[in-house]
Amino acid sequence: MSTQEDTTRKQRLEAYWRANIRLITTLLIIWFVVAYIPPLILPQLNSIVIGGFPLGYYMGSQGSLIVFVVLIFYYAWRMNRLDAEYGMRDRDK
Amino acid sequence: MAVSTTAVQAAWRSRLARYYGIFTICFIIFCFILGGLELFAGLPTAVIGWTFLLLTMGLYATVGILSRTKILDEYYVAGRNVPAIFNGMATGADWMSAASFISMAGTLYALGYDGLAYIMGWTGGYVLLALLFAPYIRKFGQYTIPDFVGARFGGTRARVVAAVAAIIVSFTYVTAQVTGVGLIMSRFVGVPYQWGVVIGLSGVLVCSFLGGMKAVTWTQVAQYIILIIAYLIPVTFLAIKLTGIPIPQLAYGQALQNITALEEAQGITKAYVTPYNEALTNANAITAARGIGLTPPAPITNTDWLGTPWDFLALTLCLMLGTAGLPHILIRFYTVPSVRESRMSVGWALFFIFLLYFTAPAYAAFARWNILQNVVGSQVVVDQGVASFIDRATGQPANWVPQYVRTGLFNINDYSVLEGLSGDSLPAWAKDRIQAGTLVWNDANGDGVVQLGPFAPVDDTTGSAGELSGSSVTAASVDGILQFAELNINNDLIVLSTPEVANLPYTVAAIIAAGGLAAALSTADGLLVVIASAIAHDIYFRTLNPSATPQRRMFLGKSMIVVAAALAALAAMPNLALIARMVAWAFSLAAASFFPIILLGIFWKRANGAGAIAGIIGGLAVTIGYLTMVYINPNLAILGISDASAGIFGIPVNFLLVYIVSKMTAEPSKEIQELVDHLRHPQEDDELMTNLASG
Numbered sequence: 001m002s003t004q005e006d007t008t009r010k011q012r013l014e015a016y017w018r019a020n021i022r023l024i025t026t027l028l029i030i031w032f033v034v035a036y037i038p039p040l041i042l043p044q045l046n047s048i049v050i051g052g053f054p055l056g057y058y059m060g061s062q063g064s065l066i067v068f069v070v071l072i073f074y075y076a077w078r079m080n081r082l083d084a085e086y087g088m089r090d091r092d093k
Numbered sequence: 094m095a096v097s098t099t100a101v102q103a104a105w106r107s108r109l110a111r112y113y114g115i116f117t118i119c120f121i122i123f124c125f126i127l128g129g130l131e132l133f134a135g136l137p138t139a140v141i142g143w144t145f146l147l148l149t150m151g152l153y154a155t156v157g158i159l160s161r162t163k164i165l166d167e168y169y170v171a172g173r174n175v176p177a178i179f180n181g182m183a184t185g186a187d188w189m190s191a192a193s194f195i196s197m198a199g200t201l202y203a204l205g206y207d208g209l210a211y212i213m214g215w216t217g218g219y220v221l222l223a224l225l226f227a228p229y230i231r232k233f234g235q236y237t238i239p240d241f242v243g244a245r246f247g248g249t250r251a252r253v254v255a256a257v258a259a260i261i262v263s264f265t266y267v268t269a270q271v272t273g274v275g276l277i278m279s280r281f282v283g284v285p286y287q288w289g290v291v292i293g294l295s296g297v298l299v300c301s302f303l304g305g306m307k308a309v310t311w312t313q314v315a316q317y318i319i320l321i322i323a324y325l326i327p328v329t330f331l332a333i334k335l336t337g338i339p340i341p342q343l344a345y346g347q348a349l350q351n352i353t354a355l356e357e358a359q360g361i362t363k364a365y366v367t368p369y370n371e372a373l374t375n376a377n378a379i380t381a382a383r384g385i386g387l388t389p390p391a392p393i394t395n396t397d398w399l400g401t402p403w404d405f406l407a408l409t410l411c412l413m414l415g416t417a418g419l420p421h422i423l424i425r426f427y428t429v430p431s432v433r434e435s436r437m438s439v440g441w442a443l444f445f446i447f448l449l450y451f452t453a454p455a456y457a458a459f460a461r462w463n464i465l466q467n468v469v470g471s472q473v474v475v476d477q478g479v480a481s482f483i484d485r486a487t488g489q490p491a492n493w494v495p496q497y498v499r500t501g502l503f504n505i506n507d508y509s510v511l512e513g514l515s516g517d518s519l520p521a522w523a524k525d526r527i528q529a530g531t532l533v534w535n536d537a538n539g540d541g542v543v544q545l546g547p548f549a550p551v552d553d554t555t556g557s558a559g560e561l562s563g564s565s566v567t568a569a570s571v572d573g574i575l576q577f578a579e580l581n582i583n584n585d586l587i588v589l590s591t592p593e594v595a596n597l598p599y600t601v602a603a604i605i606a607a608g609g610l611a612a613a614l615s616t617a618d619g620l621l622v623v624i625a626s627a628i629a630h631d632i633y634f635r636t637l638n639p640s641a642t643p644q645r646r647m648f649l650g651k652s653m654i655v656v657a658a659a660l661a662a663l664a665a666m667p668n669l670a671l672i673a674r675m676v677a678w679a680f681s682l683a684a685a686s687f688f689p690i691i692l693l694g695i696f697w698k699r700a701n702g703a704g705a706i707a708g709i710i711g712g713l714a715v716t717i718g719y720l721t722m723v724y725i726n727p728n729l730a731i732l733g734i735s736d737a738s739a740g741i742f743g744i745p746v747n748f749l750l751v752y753i754v755s756k757m758t759a760e761p762s763k764e765i766q767e768l769v770d771h772l773r774h775p776q777e778d779d780e781l782m783t784n785l786a787s788g
Contacts, residue, residue, distance in 0.1 A: 004739035016427055017773050024224045031220045034411060039402050042206075042368050052346025057366045061454040062342070065216050069443050072223040076436035079228070083433070088775050 016086040023078055027071050034059070034067045103571035106176045113179075113326075117318050118448035123148075124326070129151040138599040142282045145603040149319060149611065150296045153312045160308035165672040168305030168650065169429040169626060173273040175310055180434075183310045184425045186317035186615035188215075188416075188446055189405025190266070191273025192676060194320060194594045194612035199584030201457035205365035206655060209569070210405050212450050212500040212681075214412025216443060221688075222437035227426040229695045229772045231435035234427065238420040238687070239631040245694040246702035247765055249636050254709055256631040259420040262679050263620045264661065266421075270617040271665035274610065280500060280589070284658065290662050293614065300786050301344040301618045301625075301654050307700035309618045317396045317445060317609035323608020324449050327591040327601050328456045334595050348458040354467040356506075361577055365461060365652030372396045373727035373735055381671040390725050392529065398733020414744060418687035420627075421619040432775035460587045463594060464580065467686060471575045473507045473733065480510040480520070482575050493593035497586060508532075508561055511543045519543070523580065531565040545571060589783035617661075625653035650776075677761035678720055685712035685743025691753050698769050704755030712747030716740050 025031055038059040045056030080087075127144065127618045130136040133734045166172055175183065193215075201208035233241050238259060243252030250528060271290055273527070278289025300308045300697070306485075332341035363370050373395040381387040398404065401636035416422065425442075471482040475489035479498040482505060484491040497503035504522050513525060524533035537560055546559030548568045555564050569576050588609075592601040629650035634641050641649075665672070686709045693700040693708075718737040723730045734741060758765075 011772070012772055021774075025542075027220070027224060030215065031257055034216050035413075036350060036406060039368070039405055039409075042402070049350075050346075050351045051343070052348075054349065054366050056368075057209070057349065060213055060449050061205065064213050065447050065451050068216050068220050069447055071220050071441065071445055072440040073437075075224055076433075076440050079436055080433050083775055 012086055016082065016088065019082055019086075020079065023075065023082075025076055030067065031071060034064045038064070101776060102174075102176070105174065106178075109176065109179055113314060113318065116315060117322075120319060120322065123417050124322075124600065127603070129422050129596055131598050133602050138603075139283070141573045141600055141603045142606065145607045146278075146282050146610070147504070150292075150606045153296055153614065154299040156315060156764065157303050157308040160304035160311050162304050162307050163644075165647065167307040168243050168647060169427075169622075169630065171305075171307040171310040171340045172678060172776050173234075173428055174430050175428040177429055177434040177438040178441045179314050180310070180425060180429050180438040182317040183313035183428075184442035185445035185449075186313040186320065186611065187619040188422060188442070188616070189317075189320065189449060189612050190616035191270055191277070191592040191609060191613035193449065194276075194609045195273065195588050197450075198453045198456035198460070201454055201516060201588035202582075202587045203459050204371060205363075206368040207405060209407040212414060212454065214409045214440045215416055216447060216450055217409070218416025219439055219443040219446070220414060222422070223436065223443075225692055225695070226417060226423060227435045227439045228432045228775065230405040230423055230426050231429060231432050232775060234774050237626050237630055238423050238691075239627060240635070241694070242690065242705065243247065243631070243635065244768060245765065246554075246700075247761060248702050251702045252631055253693060253707055254706055255450045255687075256627040258682075258709060258713070259627045260624055261420060261625045262419065262683050262686075264657070264673075265662075265675045265679045265745055266659045267624070267657070268664045269672055270620070271661045272672060273613040274617070275665060276585070277613065278608045280571070281603065287666060289760045290665055294338070294617075294658050294662050297614050297617050297621065298655065298658055302651055303619050305650065306424075306428065306622055309622055310442065313615045320611040320615075321445070321448055323604045324452060324588075324613070326604060327588075327597065328452055328459070330597055330601070331463075331591055331595045333461050335459055341459065342451055345455040345458040347531040348462040351462050352458065352465060355462070355469075359465065359577060365458075369400050369402055369464065371404075372721070373404075373733065374398060374724060375675050375727050375729055377671075378724050379737045381674065384667070384671065393727050395727040395733070398730070401733055403732040404447040404734050404738055407732075407734050407741040411681045411684045411738050411740035411744075412591075414684035414688040415682070415740065418683040418691065419679075420683075420687070421616075421623045423691075424623065424626075425520060425619075436750060454751060456591075457587065459592070460591075462581075465577065468580070469577050471490065471574055473505060473509055473573045473575050473579075474508050479509065480505040493590060497590065502583035502586045502589070505575060506570075506579045506581055507570045507573060507575060508558065508566065509545065509732060510702050511561070512545050515541050516543075521597040526563075526565055531563050532561065533563040535560050535562065542593070548572070556637070567624075594735070621654050621657050621661075624657040625650050635683075674724070674736075678739070681716050681720065681740030681743065682713060684740040685716040685747055689744060689747040689751060693748070695769065695772060698766050699755055699760055700751055701758055701761045702750040704753075707754040708747040708751035711750040712743040712744075714745045717742030717745070 038056055042056040045059065048055040050058065065091035127136070127141055131141060162168055164172070168247070186764065188595040197211060198209065202247070230241065233244070235241065239252045239255040242255035270295060274293030275286045277291040278293055279286040293294070300312050300724040319391060329339055332344045336344040337342035356364050373392055375393050379392060426438065429435045429438050439507045442660055467485065471485060473480060473482050474490055475481065477495045479495050481490045481494040483489070494503060504520070506522055511519065516534070521733065523532065530755070543561070544559045545561060548556055548558045548571050550568070551555040554567055556562070556566060557570070558566060562569070570579065585606070588605060592599070592605065629646055633649055634646050647674050689712065690705045690708050694705070701711060716739045719742050720736040723739070
C-alpha cells in the first residue's frame with residue numbers, strides 16, 4: 001500500500017518536473033529567437049520602418065524587452081497553475 | 094492557519110502599498126514646490142541642491158534606523174516576508190546602478206545600435222533568472238549563494254571558492270558605485286570628490302550596518318521610486334520640447350528619422366542606426382596604464398571585423414548570463430515569502446527595470462538629434478578661457494559649456510581655439526595629440542605662442558595651417574565651424590546636461606542628482622551585504638568556526654560591512670579608468686563562473702563538487718586570459734570579440750569541465766540528489782534541508 005503510494009507520488013513529481021522542463025524549453029526558444037535572430041538579419045529588418053522606428057532598431061530597444069517581461073509573467077502564471085494541478089503545496093514562509 | 098497567514102500577508106501588503114504610495118505623492122509634490130520656489134521666489138541653486146541631498150539621505154537613514162535588527166533571519170534575508178511587487182522594486186534599485194542611471198543613455202548616444210547589446214543583455218538575463226534560478230534558490234531558502242554552492246556541491250572547498258568569486262565580482266562593482274557617488278556629489282553640491290565619496294558612503298553604512306538586508310530592502314524600494322521619477326521627468330520635458338509629445342518612448346521614432354537624415358546631410362559615416370561599426374581599440378588600456386604609472390602599450394585599432402555581428406551577439410549573451418549569475422541579485426529571491434512569490438517577483442523586477450531601460454534609448458536619440466540639429470555647424474569661440482560655441486537660439490556663447498569643460502566632460506576639438514595660446518596653456522586634448530604624434534606644432538617664429546594661418550593642403554585630406562600640421566589637421570579641423578567629430582562628449586553628460594539643454598530649472602538637475610545618488614547607493618548597499626555575508630557567514634561561520642554564537646556572527650557581519658565600505662572608498666579615491674572597464678568584465682566573469690554551475694546544480698543531478706570547482710576555475714582562467722590579451726592587443730581578437738565579451742569563451746569551458754570532471758568522479762551522495770529533488774518541487778520538506786545545510 002505505502003509502496004504504491006510512493007510510486008504514484010514519485011510519478012506525479014516526475015510528471016510535474018517534465019511539464020516544467022517543457023514549459024521552460026518553449027519559453028527559452030522564444031527568448032532566443034527574439035534576442036538573437038534580429039541582430040543577424042538587421043539590414044532586412046531596418047528596411048521596414050514603423051512609426052519612424054526601423055524595425056531592427058525597435059526590436060533591440062523595445063520589442064525584445066516587452067517580450068521578456070511577458071515571458072516571465074506568463075511563466076509565473078503557468079507554473080503557479082501547474083503547482084495546483086499537481087498538488088504542490090507551497091510554503092508560506 | 095493558511096487562511097490567517099494569507100490575511101496577515103494581505104494586510105501587510107496593503108500597509109506597505111499605503112506607506113510607499115504616500116511617500117511617492119509627497120516626493121512629487123515636494124519636487125513641484127521646490128521648482129515653484131526656484132521660479133517664482135528665486136530660491137538659490139545651492140539651497141535646492143543641499144535640500145534634495147539632505148532630504149533623501151535623511152530618508153534612507155531613517156528607514157535604516159527604523160529597520161535595525163538583531164535577528165539573523167532579518168539581517169540576512171529581510172525576514173523572508175517581502176511581497177513580490179516590493180521585492181521587484183528593491184531588485185530594480187539593487188540592479189540599476191550609477192552606470193544604468195547616468196552612463197547608459199550616453200553609451201547609446203555614442204554607440205547607436207551597438208549600445209543596444211546592453212539594453213537587451215541586462216533585461217534578457219532576467220528571463221534566465223526567472224525560468225532557471227529564482228524559484229529554486231527560494232526553495233533552497235538559506236542566506237547566501239555560496240550556501241547553495243556549498244550544500245549542492247558537498248563541501249567546504251566549493252563554498253570557499255564561491256565565496257571568493259562573490260567577493261571579487263561584488264567588490265569590483267561596489268568600487269564603481271562609490272566612484273559614481275563621488276562624481277554626483279562633487280558636481281551637484283560642490284563638495285570635493287573625495288568628500289563626496291565619504292558623505293555618500295556614510296549614507297550607505299547607516300542602512301546596511303544597522304539593519305542588514307531588512308533595512309537595505311525597504312530603503313531600496315524608496316530609492317527605486319526616487320530614481321524612476323528622476324529619470325522620467327527630464328526626458329519627458331525633453332520630448333515635449335523637441336516633438337510636442339509627452340511620451341518619449343513613442344516619440345523618438347521621429348528623432349531616429351531626423352538623425353538619419355542629418356547624418357547623411359553632414360556626411361557622418363558612422364551612422365546611428367547602422368550596426369556593428371565600432372572598431373576594437375586599446376585606448377582604455379593606454380589611459381589605465383598611464384593612470385597607474387605603467388608604460389602604456391602602443392595604440393592599436395583593429396577594423397578587420399567591422400560589419401560582423403559576432404561581438405554584439407557574444408556581448409549580449411555574456412551580459413545575460415552574467416546578470417542571472419550576479420550574487421547580489423540572486424540573494425534578493427531569498428527574501429520573498431514563497432516559491433510562487435519568487436516567480437512573480439522576477440516579473441515585477443524586470444517590469445520596473447524595463448521602465449528605465451526602454452526610456453534610455455529615447456534619451457539618447459533626443460540628445461543626438463538635438464546635437465546634430467542645433468549644435469553642429471555652430472561658430473566655435475573661446476568663452477571664459479575654454480572652447481565654446483555660439484548658441485544659435487540666443488546668439489551668445491552657450492552658457493552651460495564652461496562648467497562642463499572644467500569638469501572634463503565636454504570638449505570642442507577645433508584647432509581654431511588654439512590660436513594665441515602659449516605652449517604650456519594648451520588644453521589637455523591638444524597635448525595628448527601632440528604626444529601621440531597626430532598633431533605637430535612647429536613654433537616657426539619662436540614666440541612660444543600658436544599661430545594658425547589659412548589651411549594649405551599637403552595631400553588629399555591632411556595639410557597644415559600656420560604653425561600646425563600633422564595627420565589630424567584637415568580643412569574641417571581648423572575652420573572654426575563645429576563638426577560632429579570635433580565634439581568630445583563624455584557619456585555621463587547626456588543625462589546630466591539635459592536640464593541645461595532643454596532650458597529646465599535647476600530643480601530638475603537636483604532631481605537627477607538625487608536619482609543618480611539613489612541608484613548608486615542602492616546598488617552599493619546590496620553589494621556590501623553580499624561581501625559582508627560571504628566573509629562573516631560563509632568563510633567565518635560555515636568554514637572556520639561553526640560554533641560561533643549568533644551575536645558574534647552578527648558583530649562580524651556588521652564589522653565587515655564597514656571594512657568593505659572603507660576599502661571600496663580607498664579603491665575609488667584615485668578614480669581610475671580601469672575601474673569603469675572592470676565593471677564590464679564583472680559580467681563576463683559572473684557568466685563564466687556562477688551561471689554554469691548553478692544551472693547544472695539544479696538541472697543535472699550528476700554534477701558533483703569536483704566538477705563545479707574545475708568549472709569555476711577553468712571558466713575564470715580562460716575568461717581572464719582572453720580579456721587581458723585583447724584589452725592590451727586588440728589584433729589578437731578572435732572573430733572580433735572584445736575583452737568585455739571574453740566570457741563567451743569561458744562559459745563553454747566551464748560547462749565542459751563540469752561535465753567531464755563530474756563523469757570521471759563519483760556521483761553525488763544520495764542526500765545531495767535528494768536535495769536536488771527537493772529544490773525542484775515547491776513542497777515542504779524542511780528537515781532534510783536543515784540537515785544538509787549544516788552538514
